Amino acid sequence: MLRLKASAHSNFLRTVLGAATALALLGGGAVHAQTVKVLSIVDHPALDAIRDGVRDELKSAGYDADKNLKWEYQSAQGNTGTAAQIARKFVGDQPNAIVAIATPSAQAVVAATKSVPVVYSGVTDPVAAQLVKAWGPTGTNVTGVSDKLPLDKQVALILRVVPKAKTVGMVYNPGEANSVVVVKELKELLAKQGLTLKEAAAPRTVDIGPAAKSLAGKVDVIYTNTDNNVVSAYEALVKVANESKIPLVAADTDSVKRGAVAALGINYSDLGHQTGRIVVRILKGEKPGAIASQTSDNLELFVNTGAAAKQGVTLSPELVKEAKTVIK
Template sequence: MKRFICLFAALVVLGVAGPALAGKVVIDVSQFVEHPALDAILKGFQDELKEGGIDAEYNIYNSQGNIGVVYQIATQVAADRPDMIVAIATPNAQALIKQYDKTPALKGTPMLFTGITDPLLAGLVTDYEHPGGDVTGVSNQMPMGKHLDMIRKFLPNLKRLGFLYNAGEANSVSNLNRVRAAAGERDIEIVATAVTSSADVQQAASSLVGNVDAIYIPTDNTVVSAMEVVVKVGRRSRTPVFVADADSVSRGAVAALGFDYYQHGRQTGAMALRILNGAKPGDIPVEFQKRLSFHIYPAAAEKMGVEIPESLLGEADVIHK
C-alpha cells in the first residue's frame, strides 16, 4: 500500500510482493521525499524481497520533505504494528527511533534504515559492528576526498566550492563537516549555504553565483528534490554543478561519483531477508556500499562552460546523452 501523506490529503495505492516463506509480512516504509535515488532504494528493496520468496504487503508513507509529516508518519507506523519497518533517509529514521521510545509495543519490531549518511551522528546506533536493539541498516556515506578530486579533474584551478545543504538534516551536517576536512587538505574553500525547504533552493543557489568556481550538491534530500532549479541557475550563470547522487546527473549536473541506489536498496533487502529468517537486527553490523560509479553528462557540461577532456570521458562508467 502506497500512501503519500500530506497535510490535507492522502493518496493510497495497493502494492504486494511475491510468495511468502511463512504467511504475509507487513512492512511499513517511511520515505522522506520523492526523488530518483530514494525511489531506486525502495524498488531495489522490494525486488530483493520478492526474489527471496517473501509475500509482503507494503504500507509506503512519503512525507514529501515535510518534517511535520515525518513525525505524523512515525505515529501512524506505531499504530500499524507492522512486522518490519524501513526508514529511507535520516529524518524519517530519527522520528521512528523516537517513536520506539514512546511506544513500548514497538519493542521487538525490526527496523532497517537505508540511505543514511551518518547513523552514529543521527543517533540511530551507538556502534557500527554491534548495533544492539531492534535497529540496523545500510549507510550511503560518501568519500568526500574522492569527490573533490573528481571535481578537480574537470576544474584543475578549483579554489572555492559552493555547498548547498539542509542544516536540519543530520546527514547533511555530517557531509559538510567531512567535506570541509577533505577540502582543507586540498586548499579548497567550502562556501556553504543552508536551506530549510526545497522552496529555498533557488535563492540559495543564486547567492553562490560569482562567489564560487562550482556548486556541489551532496546526498541532501531537500536539495536533490529541487535539482532542476540548481541546474537552471548553473546554466544561466555558467557555474558548473556537480553532485554526489549519480541519479541526478541525468537531471542536468556535469558529473557525479556516486552509488547505484538500486543496488543500495537490494543490499538493504538482503539484510531484511536475514532478519525475516531469524537473525536479530542488533547482531547485524551496519553495512556500507563500497563501489562508486563515475557518471558524466557532456551536454550539461557544455551548457555550464566546462570542456571535458577525452581522457576523462574514457574513465566514465556511464556517459549520459
C-alpha cells in the same frame, strides 16, 4: 462392511493429520504473511530506487506482495512532522519490520519505537544521526545500510572537472544531519588542499534557487551531496548553474541525468537490494541488533557532456572514457 468404514475413516484422519503436519512445518517460512512498512522522507529518483530495490529483493527471497507480504509505502513529502506522524502509525501497526529511507525518516522511526525492527537506508552517518551508537552490532532494534561516500574521491572528481578551482560552493539543508556532517568533513578536507568551502543554506525546496544564486560569482564549482531537499528539486539548482556558468558536481548519479556535470556515486538500486537482504534476514528470525550497519563500495561515475557545455567546462577525454554512463 464395518471394517471398510473404519479403514476409510482411518485414511481420512491420516490425510487430515498429514496436511496439518505439513502446514505446521511450513509455519516458520514465507507462507505466513509478513508485514513490511516503508517510510521515505520524500520522493526522488535515488530514494525511489532504494524502495524498489528493497521490494524486488524481498520478492526474490519469496516475499511477494500479491501472496504472502503485506507491503505499505508512504512518503512524508519532505515534511519531518509528517514523517513523525507516519512513523507512529507504522509502529502502532506492529509490522515485522520498518524500512526508513533517508536520515529524517529514520530519525522519526527510531524515535517512535525501541522494539519494532527498523532497517534504515540512504543515511550518510547513522552514528551522527543518533540512529545507532556504533557501526557494529548494537543489540538494539536498529540496523541498516549507509550511503556514506569517501569524500576524498569526491574532491578528486571536483578537481578533475574544474582543475583550477579554489572555492567550492555547497547548497544544503542545515536541518539534515547527513548534510551537516558532509559540510564539516568537506570543509576540513578542502582546507588541507588549499581550497575553501562556501555554504548556502536551503532549509526548504523553495530556497534552493535563491541559495544557488547567492553563490554566483563567488565560487568556481558547486558540489551537491545526497541532501534530500536539494535532490528533490535539483532542476532549480541546474537552472542557476546554467545561467551563471557554474559547474555542478554531484554525489547522486541520478542528478547527472537532470543536469549535473558529473557524479561519483552509489547505485541506489543496489543499495535497496542490499537493504532488502537485511530485511529478509530479520523476517527469517535474525535480530536487527545482531546485524552490523553496512556501507556500499559500489561507486559509479556518470558524466553529462551537454551539461558541461552549458555550465562552461570541458571534460577531459580520460574522464569521459572512465564514466560508466555518458549523457549528451
